[in-house]
Amino acid sequence: MxxxxxxxxxxxxxxxxxxxxxxxxxxxxxxxxxxxxxxxxxxxxxxxxxxxxxxxxxxxxxxxxxxxxxxxxxxxxxxxxxxxxxxxxxxxxxxxxxxxxxxxxxxxxxxxxxxxxxxxxxxxxDRPALITRLPQIGGGYALLLDVGANISCNAEQLVQFALMGEQTAQQTLGITHPRIALLNVGAEANKGNEAVRQAGLRLREHAELDYSGYIEGNELFLGRADVIVCDGFVGNVALKTSEGVAKLLLGQRRRSGFLSKFLTFCLKKRLSHLNPDQYNGASLIxxxxxxxxxxxxxxxxxxxxxxxxxxxxxxxxxxxxxxxxxxxxxxxxxxx
Amino acid sequence: MxxxxxxxxxxxxxxxxxxxxxxxxxxxxxxxxxxxxxxxxxxxxxxxxxxxxxxxxxxxxxxxxxxxxxxxxxxxxxxxxxxxxxxxxxxxxxxxxxxxxxxxxxxxxxxxxxxxxxxxxxxxxDRPALITRLPQIGGGYALLLDVGANISCNAEQLVQFALMGEQTAQQTLGITHPRIALLNVGAEANKGNEAVRQAGLRLREHAELDYSGYIEGNELFLGRADVIVCDGFVGNVALKTSEGVAKLLLGQRRRSGFLSKFLTFCLKKRLSHLNPDQYNGASLIxxxxxxxxxxxxxxxxxxxxxxxxxxxxxxxxxxxxxxxxxxxxxxxxxxx
Missing domain, CATH: 3.40.718.10 (Isopropylmalate Dehydrogenase)
Incomplete structure (x- = not known):
């Protein structure tokens, strides 16, 4: 075509x-x-x-x-x-x-x-995944998948998501060797559920992948990884929670005074790259x-x-x- | 004693x-x-x-x-x-x-x-749960549990968390009839995993509870529920993600100019009730x-x-x- x-x-x-x-x-x-x-x-x-x-x-x-x-x-x-x-x-x-x-x-x-x-x-x-971009603190983006297409995933599926995410980061973000991480509840090897731990072991076996281990929710925006892999329940909650916090910051204590309006304007500018309108569009890959x-x-x-x-x-x-x-x-x- | x-x-x-x-x-x-x-x-x-x-x-x-x-x-x-x-x-x-x-x-x-x-x-x-407070957009707090003590939970455990959360909200937040919600990936009854859906059905059977259904990650701070129940993996990621977004907003584009410093000061003031120092302390209940x-x-x-x-x-x-x-x-x- x-x-x-x-x-x-x-x-x-x-x-x-x-x-x-x-x-x-x-x-x-x-x-x-x-x-x-x-x-x-x-x-x-x-x-x-x-x-x-x-x-x-x-x-x-x-x-x-x-x-x-x-x-x-x-x-x-x-x-x-x-x-x-x-x-x-x-x-x-x-x-x-x-x-x-x-x-x-x-x-x-x-x-x-x-x-x-x-x-x-x-x-x-096995299963397509829904992938989206997350803005990073130093500029640029990381990719997060799955954000809601697969509610629970086994280790094999998480490994597949990592491979698909790697390709997507190479093609769409232009990163030659994307750093890959699994979203977990701690950095230590014994943290998380069986699927995440097994996926971690298997990703380490892929010598050609730049697998950097686990990251936690507070590191999603710190530029520590280019591809962040999780199941669709966790990814969906993480993505929507970040939207919720942004709204909380914009929405509260909104007063009619000039200073308050000015602050809200400046805050919106800072938040602009977290604006769902700008990063709308999750791809089913x-x-x-x-x-x-x-x-x-x-x-x-x-x-x-x-x-x-x-x-x-x-x-x-x-x-x-x-x-x-x-x-x-x-x-x-x-x-x- | x-x-x-x-x-x-x-x-x-x-x-x-x-x-x-x-x-x-x-x-x-x-x-x-x-x-x-x-x-x-x-x-x-x-x-x-x-x-x-x-x-x-x-x-x-x-x-x-x-x-x-x-x-x-x-x-x-x-x-x-x-x-x-x-x-x-x-x-x-x-x-x-x-x-x-x-x-x-x-x-x-x-x-x-x-x-x-x-x-x-x-x-x-069955299992103790780790519970913490989340600031709400209109003021006040909601309770979120579990935030990391139980990586995966069955429906019975989620129902127990709801009951424990209800008591904690009554005792520590002074809310007579706390509104209880399950954290999920959508509002519709067919959304989520089996444990969450079953927990939802069972909570509806507790006529004495004010169970209000599912809420999503972007609603965690909107004052829609007083007690928000999820498994420890999801709760931990949601809590840490919200900290991560707050840091992203404070940390980026920090310049040395007066206006930028003033804005960061004002933003920090707005963020003060999201400050982990202030809401530190999750209880094992x-x-x-x-x-x-x-x-x-x-x-x-x-x-x-x-x-x-x-x-x-x-x-x-x-x-x-x-x-x-x-x-x-x-x-x-x-x-x-």
Whole structure:
């Protein structure tokens, strides 16, 4: 496929077309080579497309569907019954080679299940992982995975996440030898649960990896590692807790005085790179194609960032580089 | 026992007597009724006691020991071989009724194992839990447990933590009907792991509890619950992550200009109630007596706060009130 084509689920998230359509417009104007495939319910999507004149745009194709995935829909239900949903059709387009990446801000569980069904995981990958960037104290980013796609993980899966994270850091952050760490409750070898301890032992056996041991929650932002691996329950709580603290600091003791307003302004500036709008877009990696999950509460600039992230992954050809990494690892018989 | 006596492990933590001795001096001067039993290695402790004239203090008794628990010592090793350690002797004093509460900043795993061995859990309590306070956006505190004593927990244990947390909130925060929540990765009933979902179902059966469902990491500080329950892995990561974000905000872009210094000063003021020194002291609850775990890196004002917290628990008679709660629950056949 020579064209840069991204499939967008226009219905997911808390606001649907009211934020996905303006984001699509911005993406098209920023990237002259970008083509979009849009999926949604006609009743809801069409008025927004017409308002923003996307229905006549030369680089846009629209496909209306009869269903959408709700935030409360169980993955198994969505998989079986919502086969004409915007999410499923966007993923189908990817599987059929009509698009190179897909963005959705819908229900994570359903997206994960449908992505596995339509795209399959890469050879050697048990489960895809949701990966996101964390700002670091000295500048730059670290990658955290899994942040919610896999609630519990065994040692083998954590090791696979480390390999996928390594590739993602090399491709998207440009770090030649990413330092890899496991998120744990202490630095000592005997800390943590069985899965984390076993994963630590196995990562030490991968001589080609720069594995640096355990790090704790208070070290997530200190620049001590480039790839931080944990199960999806722990990663989700860590990510959301950091958002919660940022909100706590911004939200409290807000008074109407000039000094207070000035301080809040300065604090917001300091917090800007922790702004969910800026780092919105967690990628589901380990699949045969790129899927980006936008925050359910994302606004249009946040959804735009998720689209840009999908474009970046197409340019880095991330799935192929992860596939190559696992191919090598399988040949080295390290993994199995 | 009519006297207010606290046993202190003077050796634990990163700094030992250099911070525990000044903290003991301050506590004695703040509380005229307080008596202290101090445990430590003579070589290290005696010079500090003499420098601060605690060796001759009328309300201080010193007992020298031959061992101390190291940060890297495994719990099983400490339990079997460090029977004359300062930590073990401090807990023994509690078990023998020579003191009413104990404070240590030593190794959490060893403290947990030794506390269970010497003090036993209360009837109906499987495992003690480490509980701490989290500042809330509208003022006041919520309690979070477990923050690291139990790496993985089943549903029954999470339910027990909820009951212990309820009592602790009633006694120490003065909240008559504490709102209880489970920390999870989403609000919907199908989210999370099996233990959390089962605990949620069982908490709904406790009609006398004000159980309000799941909350996520970003809601930890929003005042939505008074008692937040999770396993020790998740709680430890959540607590430490919130400390990490606070440090990230204070530490970055620190420049030498006046404006930058002024901003950092103001930010520190805003962050003051997130200052680990102020909320230092997680309590190990569910035992027959009060044990307070101070942060390993606590300074002397933080260790002082842990001592004051231990005194508070003696005054509230927290173990007796938890025992009474479990007695009622057992009688109601809710728990088993």
């Amino acid at each position: 020579s064209q840069l084509i991204v499939a967008l689920d226009m219905m997911g998230g808390d606001y649907g077309p009211s934020i996905t359509v303006p984001a699509a417009v911005q993406a098209l104007s920023l990237l002259p080579d970008l083509n979009l495939l849009l999926f949604g319910l006609e009743d809801e999507l069409a008025p927004w497309l017409s308002r923003f004149q996307l229905d006549k745009h030369s680089r846009v194709q629209v496909q209306y569907c009869s269903q959408q995935v709700g935030n409360d829909d169980k993955a198994a239900y969505a998989l079986r019954h919502l086969t004409d949903s915007s999410m499923r059709n966007a993923l189908n387009a990817l599987a059929l080679g009509r698009a190179c990446a897909c963005v959705s801000s819908g229900n994570t569980g359903a997206l994960m299940a449908m992505a596995i069904r339509t795209l399959s995981t890469l050879p050697g990958v 380990g699949l045969r194609a790129s899927v980006v999950k936008s925050h359910g509460s994302a606004g249009s600039s946040a959804f735009l960032n998720a689209i840009l992230q999908a474009v970046g992954q197409i340019e880095y050809n991330l799935p192929a580089s992860i596939a190559h990494r696992f191919d090598t690892a399988l040949q080295d018989s390290h993994l199995r | 009519s006297q207010l006596i606290v046993a202190l492990d003077m050796m634990g933590g990163d700094y030992g007597p250099s911070i525990t001795v000044p903290a003991a001096v301050q506590a004695l001067s703040l509380l005229p009724d307080l008596n202290l039993l101090l445990f430590g290695l003579e070589d290290e402790l005696a010079p500090w006691l003499s420098r601060f004239q605690l060796d001759k203090h009328s309300r201080v008794q010193v007992q020298y020991c031959s061992q101390q628990v190291g940060n890297d010592d495994k719990a099983a090793y400490a339990l079997r071989h460090l029977t004359d350690s300062s930590m073990r002797n401090a807990l023994n004093a509690l078990a023998l009724g020579r003191a009413c509460a104990c404070v240590s900043s030593g190794n959490t795993g060893a403290l947990m194992a030794m506390a269970i061995r010497t003090l036993s859990t209360l009837p109906g309590v 569910g035992l027959r007596a009060s044990v307070v775990k101070s942060h390993g890196s606590a300074g002397s004002s933080a260790f002082l706060n842990a001592i004051l917290q231990a005194v508070g628990q003696i005054e509230y008679n927290l173990p007796a009130s938890i025992a009474h709660r479990f007695d009622t629950a057992l009688q109601d056949s809710h728990l088993r």
